[in-house]
Amino acid sequence: MSSASRKPAAIPLKDPGPTPVERVAVEDAIAACRELPGALLPLLHAVQDRLGYVPPQAVPMIAHGLNLSRADVHGVISFYHHFRAAPPGRHVVQLCRAESCQAMGSAALEASAKHHLRIDYGQTSASGAVTLEPAYCLGNCALSPAILLDGELLGRVTPVRLTQLLDALEAQA
Amino acid sequence: MSVTVFVPIDSAALSVGAGAVATRIVEEAARRGLELRLVRNGSRGLFWLEPLVEVATPAGRLAYGPVDAADVESLFDADFLLGGAHALSLGLTEEIPFLKRQERLTYRRIGLIDPLDLSDYAAHDGWQGLRHALALPPAAIVQEVLDSGLRGRGGAAFPAGIKWKTCADVVATQKYIVCNADEGDSGTYADRLTLEGDPFSLIEGMLIAGLAVGASEGYVYIRSEYPRAFQVFSQAIAQAHAAGYLGADVAGSGKPFRLHARLGAGAYICGEETSLLESLEGKRGQVRVKPPLPAIEGLFGQPTVINNVVTLASVPVILARGAAFYRDFGMGRSRGTIPLQLAGNVRRGGLVEKAFGLSLRELLQDFGGGTATGRPIRAVQVGGPLGAYLPEADFDTAIDYEAFAAAGAMLGHGGVVVFDDSVDMAAQARFAMEFCAVESCGKCTPCRIGSTRGVEVIDRITAGIERERNEVLLRDLCDTMVNGSLCALGGMAPFPVLSALDHYPEDFGLAR
Numbered sequence: 001m002s003s004a005s006r007k008p009a010a011i012p013l014k015d016p017g018p019t020p021v022e023r024v025a026v027e028d029a030i031a032a033c034r035e036l037p038g039a040l041l042p043l044l045h046a047v048q049d050r051l052g053y054v055p056p057q058a059v060p061m062i063a064h065g066l067n068l069s070r071a072d073v074h075g076v077i078s079f080y081h082h083f084r085a086a087p088p089g090r091h092v093v094q095l096c097r098a099e100s101c102q103a104m105g106s107a108a109l110e111a112s113a114k115h116h117l118r119i120d121y122g123q124t125s126a127s128g129a130v131t132l133e134p135a136y137c138l139g140n141c142a143l144s145p146a147i148l149l150d151g152e153l154l155g156r157v158t159p160v161r162l163t164q165l166l167d168a169l170e171a172q173a
Numbered sequence: 174m175s176v177t178v179f180v181p182i183d184s185a186a187l188s189v190g191a192g193a194v195a196t197r198i199v200e201e202a203a204r205r206g207l208e209l210r211l212v213r214n215g216s217r218g219l220f221w222l223e224p225l226v227e228v229a230t231p232a233g234r235l236a237y238g239p240v241d242a243a244d245v246e247s248l249f250d251a252d253f254l255l256g257g258a259h260a261l262s263l264g265l266t267e268e269i270p271f272l273k274r275q276e277r278l279t280y281r282r283i284g285l286i287d288p289l290d291l292s293d294y295a296a297h298d299g300w301q302g303l304r305h306a307l308a309l310p311p312a313a314i315v316q317e318v319l320d321s322g323l324r325g326r327g328g329a330a331f332p333a334g335i336k337w338k339t340c341a342d343v344v345a346t347q348k349y350i351v352c353n354a355d356e357g358d359s360g361t362y363a364d365r366l367t368l369e370g371d372p373f374s375l376i377e378g379m380l381i382a383g384l385a386v387g388a389s390e391g392y393v394y395i396r397s398e399y400p401r402a403f404q405v406f407s408q409a410i411a412q413a414h415a416a417g418y419l420g421a422d423v424a425g426s427g428k429p430f431r432l433h434a435r436l437g438a439g440a441y442i443c444g445e446e447t448s449l450l451e452s453l454e455g456k457r458g459q460v461r462v463k464p465p466l467p468a469i470e471g472l473f474g475q476p477t478v479i480n481n482v483v484t485l486a487s488v489p490v491i492l493a494r495g496a497a498f499y500r501d502f503g504m505g506r507s508r509g510t511i512p513l514q515l516a517g518n519v520r521r522g523g524l525v526e527k528a529f530g531l532s533l534r535e536l537l538q539d540f541g542g543g544t545a546t547g548r549p550i551r552a553v554q555v556g557g558p559l560g561a562y563l564p565e566a567d568f569d570t571a572i573d574y575e576a577f578a579a580a581g582a583m584l585g586h587g588g589v590v591v592f593d594d595s596v597d598m599a600a601q602a603r604f605a606m607e608f609c610a611v612e613s614c615g616k617c618t619p620c621r622i623g624s625t626r627g628v629e630v631i632d633r634i635t636a637g638i639e640r641e642r643n644e645v646l647l648r649d650l651c652d653t654m655v656n657g658s659l660c661a662l663g664g665m666a667p668f669p670v671l672s673a674l675d676h677y678p679e680d681f682g683l684a685r
Contacts (some may be wrong), residue, residue: 005576008535035452037473038453038454038455038456038473039455040434040455040456041435041436041437041438041452041453041455042435042436044438045436045438062332066455072456075457076457078539079440079457079614080384080437080438080439080440080458081438081439081440082397082437082438082439082440083438098359098360098558098608099359099360099517099554099558099590099601099604100359100360100516100588100590101359101515102517102601102604103516103517103518103590103591103592103593103596104517104518104545115319135398135439136357136359136398136441136558136608136611136612137356137357137358137359137360137361137398139184139185139361139362139364139365139398139399139402140184140185140188140357140362140396141218141219141359141360141362141513141514141516141517141521141522141588141590142185142220142221142362142514142515142516142522142523143185143188143189143223143341143522144516146188148398151400152187153184153185153187153188153401154188155185155188155189156188156189167434
């Protein structure tokens, strides 16, 4: 898998820090989560839910807010496939790659999506409309193959239907 | 008179259009000036029939499916509100053979009730197990679970009562109940079905576990791939809290229990219990070395019972009906029922809760009806991505933990993925190693490095490079992973690989 492309970029030497929008999102997340036991995952979810990604420049803020080291925070972000380091496209399409969907032709689905959007996993189409991500089981295994489109589960997806869906997403402003 | 119509709100049903069907039914009823009460129930688990619309009649609930939004008008034309005949008529839901032949204990409410209606839950035997548990001393609750023979349904099949007893015997001011809802195995959806379709049963099971071991706090760790399950279960927690089943005084007992839902972040390894605890603590999901057992030193270093969703959701019926009632189902050392999940290339995919003891063949043929494509079944993977591939010759194996172990396989969480004769088993073996490489937590070398080397060796075999020598190497690598890995990921990822090699050598270009 192209996990390398999904890992957060290294923090540059002259760190510009988070943008004002990012800073507010992270400050709010810290305020909402800092008292929770094991606060880091809920906090990272709060940040990504709001921004669509977890800015690498915000790692020092998060570390400071939870009294952790920057290495701890970076280590957690990079461990979990869910967290993105850069903004995704306007829509996120997750294709299930697991065995049940394989048995129902997910490989063809995957190939047609990548070909149609001219991207690989972890990338965003040139128009900025669609980010493609792999998933390992969406729990819809009796209605394989399955995809998750912006958090909405779809079952029995054929390459033709997926292409129509992707075209519709690309066509939206 | 207003008729009650049921349209599931389960995400699998929604994934094939149940939302649009519900909308159309309401619109069409309004257009015709008909009154109806729409209930959004959970799914019955008969997924090939979804969206499955049901109508309440004096004779029982009648089913229609699979219903497309475009069928709604003709359903009204056929007077389906009065049980009228239609091309999609399935008769009484309870009489559909796939459902009728099941023994639904843990899943007896699934699809029957509105998942977030507390009165519906109470009207269908809800809270009866808790009521019994509240009248018992903690040790007696543990004894009931021990006597029931309930084993962990997450995959490891460890006796739940022993975990509970170990935790109950530790003296500590803070203990935890943790529910593993990180259902990552392909071919499984039983946890999701409970979280979305009968969430209060899990809350009840966790409350009983808390009473048994003296825990006042619980966490449910739900995978991020299940956004709807997380949302529904969070609402269920809020409702149970408002109704006094959670909080400082559980159901008037004077005992506290607080419950929190936490979201995972897309790491398969967090389904491993110690890795899950690390993740709950806000760390990388790296496996812990055992001992100490979580029951003695678990979440935040405190004694913790960690069980799967199905295990905990099976506890209420055990407490309500008694250990003997549950234990009387099953065979050998596998007692009670197991929710099997038919998946992949299968004609009738869905949840089959049965007493242990039926054969894999009965499950595949009588329930599953063969493949969806109509071609012969070539291989079946039972127990998720770490489970062995079974050929036709093994289909008479009984659904029983020990019988599966004897066949070199495992039941795991009960997922059954069917493949037809177009499958390339060398590609499946390669995927098992690739998956292990993607999902390895990296703590131990056999798993972290072995999985990547495994992909490379399989690629050499399929490319025809020194096939026989590389087969020896692959088997040796698998031996190292099985015996040298810290947890089941590296320790069991070789099982699908070895079973593919043993049963389908021709797919690797090797002689049989």
